[in-house]
Amino acid sequence: MSFPRIDETHDPARSSWxxxxxxxxxxxxxxLPYGIFSPPGGAARAGVAIGERIFDLRAAAQTGLLPAAxxxxxxxxxxxxxxxxxxxxxxxxxxxxxxLFSDEAQRPATEPLLHRAADCALHLPATIGDYSDFYVGxxxxxxxxxxxxxxxxxxxxxxxxxxxxxxxxxxxxxSGVPVVxxxxxxxxxxxxxxxxxxxxxxxxxxxxxxxxxxxxALGETVPIADAADHIAGFCLLNDWSARxxxxxEYVPLGPFLAKNFQSTISPWVxxxxxxAPFRIAQPPRPQGDPQPLPYLWDxxxxxxxxxxxxxxxxxxxxxxxxxxxxxxxLSRGPAFSMYWTAQQIVAHHASNGCNLNPGDLLxxxxxxxxxxxxxxxxxxLTGGGQAKxxxxxxxxxxxxxxxxxxxxxxxxxxDGYVSIGFGECRAMIAPAR
Amino acid sequence: MSFPRIDETHDPARSSWxxxxxxxxxxxxxxLPYGIFSPPGGAARAGVAIGERIFDLRAAAQTGLLPAAxxxxxxxxxxxxxxxxxxxxxxxxxxxxxxLFSDEAQRPATEPLLHRAADCALHLPATIGDYSDFYVGxxxxxxxxxxxxxxxxxxxxxxxxxxxxxxxxxxxxxSGVPVVxxxxxxxxxxxxxxxxxxxxxxxxxxxxxxxxxxxxALGETVPIADAADHIAGFCLLNDWSARxxxxxEYVPLGPFLAKNFQSTISPWVxxxxxxAPFRIAQPPRPQGDPQPLPYLWDxxxxxxxxxxxxxxxxxxxxxxxxxxxxxxxLSRGPAFSMYWTAQQIVAHHASNGCNLNPGDLLxxxxxxxxxxxxxxxxxxLTGGGQAKxxxxxxxxxxxxxxxxxxxxxxxxxxDGYVSIGFGECRAMIAPAR
Numbered sequence: 001m002s003f004p005r006i007d008e009t010h011d012p013a014r015s016s017w018x019x020x021x022x023x024x025x026x027x028x029x030x031x032l033p034y035g036i037f038s039p040p041g042g043a044a045r046a047g048v049a050i051g052e053r054i055f056d057l058r059a060a061a062q063t064g065l066l067p068a069a070x071x072x073x074x075x076x077x078x079x080x081x082x083x084x085x086x087x088x089x090x091x092x093x094x095x096x097x098x099x100l101f102s103d104e105a106q107r108p109a110t111e112p113l114l115h116r117a118a119d120c121a122l123h124l125p126a127t128i129g130d131y132s133d134f135y136v137g138x139x140x141x142x143x144x145x146x147x148x149x150x151x152x153x154x155x156x157x158x159x160x161x162x163x164x165x166x167x168x169x170x171x172x173x174x175s176g177v178p179v180v181x182x183x184x185x186x187x188x189x190x191x192x193x194x195x196x197x198x199x200x201x202x203x204x205x206x207x208x209x210x211x212x213x214x215x216x217a218l219g220e221t222v223p224i225a226d227a228a229d230h231i232a233g234f235c236l237l238n239d240w241s242a243r244x245x246x247x248x249e250y251v252p253l254g255p256f257l258a259k260n261f262q263s264t265i266s267p268w269v270x271x272x273x274x275x276a277p278f279r280i281a282q283p284p285r286p287q288g289d290p291q292p293l294p295y296l297w298d299x300x301x302x303x304x305x306x307x308x309x310x311x312x313x314x315x316x317x318x319x320x321x322x323x324x325x326x327x328x329x330l331s332r333g334p335a336f337s338m339y340w341t342a343q344q345i346v347a348h349h350a351s352n353g354c355n356l357n358p359g360d361l362l363x364x365x366x367x368x369x370x371x372x373x374x375x376x377x378x379x380x381l382t383g384g385g386q387a388k389x390x391x392x393x394x395x396x397x398x399x400x401x402x403x404x405x406x407x408x409x410x411x412x413x414x415d416g417y418v419s420i421g422f423g424e425c426r427a428m429i430a431p432a433r
Numbered sequence: 434m435s436f437p438r439i440d441e442t443h444d445p446a447r448s449s450w451x452x453x454x455x456x457x458x459x460x461x462x463x464x465l466p467y468g469i470f471s472p473p474g475g476a477a478r479a480g481v482a483i484g485e486r487i488f489d490l491r492a493a494a495q496t497g498l499l500p501a502a503x504x505x506x507x508x509x510x511x512x513x514x515x516x517x518x519x520x521x522x523x524x525x526x527x528x529x530x531x532x533l534f535s536d537e538a539q540r541p542a543t544e545p546l547l548h549r550a551a552d553c554a555l556h557l558p559a560t561i562g563d564y565s566d567f568y569v570g571x572x573x574x575x576x577x578x579x580x581x582x583x584x585x586x587x588x589x590x591x592x593x594x595x596x597x598x599x600x601x602x603x604x605x606x607x608s609g610v611p612v613v614x615x616x617x618x619x620x621x622x623x624x625x626x627x628x629x630x631x632x633x634x635x636x637x638x639x640x641x642x643x644x645x646x647x648x649x650a651l652g653e654t655v656p657i658a659d660a661a662d663h664i665a666g667f668c669l670l671n672d673w674s675a676r677x678x679x680x681x682e683y684v685p686l687g688p689f690l691a692k693n694f695q696s697t698i699s700p701w702v703x704x705x706x707x708x709a710p711f712r713i714a715q716p717p718r719p720q721g722d723p724q725p726l727p728y729l730w731d732x733x734x735x736x737x738x739x740x741x742x743x744x745x746x747x748x749x750x751x752x753x754x755x756x757x758x759x760x761x762x763l764s765r766g767p768a769f770s771m772y773w774t775a776q777q778i779v780a781h782h783a784s785n786g787c788n789l790n791p792g793d794l795l796x797x798x799x800x801x802x803x804x805x806x807x808x809x810x811x812x813x814l815t816g817g818g819q820a821k822x823x824x825x826x827x828x829x830x831x832x833x834x835x836x837x838x839x840x841x842x843x844x845x846x847x848d849g850y851v852s853i854g855f856g857e858c859r860a861m862i863a864p865a866r
Contacts, residue, residue, distance in 0.1 A: 129602060129603055130601055130602050130603050132689075135686060145685070148685070149685075155684050155685060156620075157620075157627075157681055157682060157684070160618060160626065160627050161618055161627075161681070161682050163682070163685075163686055163689075164686070164689050165598070165599070165686040165687050165688075165689050166598070166599035166600055166601055166689065166693065167599055168563055168599055168787060169562060169563050169602075170562055170563050170651075170787070170788050170789070170790055170793070171651055171787055171788055173651070180651075180652035180786050182785035182786050183654075183784060183785060183786075184784060184785045185590075185593060185594055185726065187589075187590075193593070193723060194590075194593050194594075194726070196726050196727070196728060218603075218604055218606070218613075218694075218695065219613035219694075219695075219863075219866060220866070221616075221866075242785070245785070248590055248594070249590060249594050249596070250685070250686075250687075251588050251590070252578070252581070252582075252588060252596075252683070252687070253568060253596055253597070253598040253683075253687040253688065254598050254683075254685070254686040254687025254688075255598075255686065255687075256565075256596075256597050256598050256599065257781075257782075257784065257785040257787065260599065260785070260787045261651075261652075261785045261786045261787055262651065262652075262786075290626060293618065293627070293629050294629070295629060348690075349690075351616060351617060351690065352615035352616060352617045352675070352678070352690040352693070352694045353613050353615050353616070353694045353695075353866070354601060354603070354604055354690065354693045354694055355603050355604055356603070357603055360603070430652075433652060433653070433654075433786070
């Protein structure tokens, strides 16, 4: 297992000449996430976020400011080629960029390639060939399982199989793109037959996204000990869900139209290298749980395969915004309620020879904590819509209403290191068409 | 609803100067399917099959042999741009090609661009952004449902919802690429815990694939009356399935590793235009079945939305081939055991605003007929492995063995028209690695 190591780029004493970078809550020099952006009037290209600025990697490559191996990967307006680079080349690029932004002597050549982030548009960071979503948040699986199957919340396979399913790649959108309330079939409990209309139980799901770096050939596997080498980075993922459609359609082949109308991601790829200081031990399995099968078990993964990330969800209604109220926090919790690590997810996905490709996106599934203040969906927070949430305006919410804006956020924290954030993952609900 | 009309290209009297085209069981001049091929020593490019030849569309476009609208779409080694063309442009290209191959005066300019198909390699015809698989073969759904849920074979949603789920796009391969037997978790009925190893219940599934032509924007739908305009063509699809993995992993989120290790398609896109004479009425729903919801109901679709295609499956074992025995037919049946039409599948998929893109592939699900001689999987033919099939060598098969080669075939037939075939959809099982 080769998790990236902590190096000089994580030094908490390292500061940047870029205005606003030091002390930035998401993008200090210790982060350096990659994304695809358009400057005003310009075409989409690769960039790296620092403070409130975006550094133009395409221009930097063209002007010879980057190491040779990295220069070749910024020709296209996607990060797929960057993600596919060997880990050593990705690390070299990170160290190079960190030096550019910390060394005052580099400022004259570097500063002209910085854009104000507020002036730029952000896009999907990669062409997502395939998107798979997992179900590793054990508290979520238990909570949701109880609502759908009161007597049988966790199925017998849960503690052996990192349960996952394929999702829709085409409808993944970056933060900020409104979500049109989907129409579909739902079957009211008292009705004999389904009806069609806008979803009445529109929900969010708080997840982490895992960006695949190096892929594996069809028919080959990714051993658990190598899985970390196949992860390029992380993002936030909101797996919007129409619970009424889901309840009706999901047997026997799983969720489909209940989830594929849109998924929202934070557009910055927080790299595996940046996450090095925030690696922690996977919590021990509860007493009596089975030992994972050998292809999923690695001591190094257990020792440092989890992520010290704090997650939050905020909601603002149209009325709250009209009254200039701040968003209301719906939940807050750590990301380590994952029953399986990101590496176990990757190893399982490829264990049958399924080929993963650079730029594939894997979702963790909803990351609810053990207590209601850390539940990662309205379905859980309201007990299936029974216990409504009261907003500061006095409005009530069982599920999302038109005009509601939902924002996910994540901060990686570790003693002795500078915290790094994931950036925005927000979207507003637009009325059904 | 605008299904392509029967025109002069379907004229059974139309013959071709291309040697072997007239009377060809799959690719007479009335078919003209598109694909991506490489001639000996050459790069991948678009072509059209006629008889035992492949016409080089890229070269034809470069030399001015094609209509202007079509010339622009053959720059890339995929058919996505062709599929995205307006239906009128696709039809114009078909008529142009049909004229080229039927008019002896065109022969001198056209013949040099024909390659012997036997010398060429065939590739995937499109970059498949998303692959979704459905479950519309009602006999299959009933047969499989009975094996997994004896008391409850068809779930209550089946006759309201064209049940589907997302599949894996990256592992779709054209005919001829061997299938490596996957490893994975299975739980023997008598065991307390799962074990890991090569699948012991490897199966095939006989399906049709639907190629999406024109897409729809995220948040927009495809009305059932327009759905035919969004279908570029059809292929054969073998949705290889590890039944032992499937039984253990599929609850609650559906099949995943049981199916995503590989899917095999026939590499030629049989166009919607070519299928015009083979449009038939959808069989009436059984007495007592509910009326489809309005978004799935269209009189024109019911009148001509089904396809008159005869499907067959053949198996040959290594021993059969060593003894020069012909493949054994496992089943034969018509494709109209689809409870929902291809148009209903498309309209349903986009009904929540999910965006479909040119080159997306939709599978129908296994197309079993009502009787055992037309069942589309070994799971059904052997009653879950209980009733073994005896091969001409005396070998027995409950599920597929290493070295077995499975071949799907399809022929569209209609009185007064020349039958057209789909070409090869075959693959051999390679041992687990």
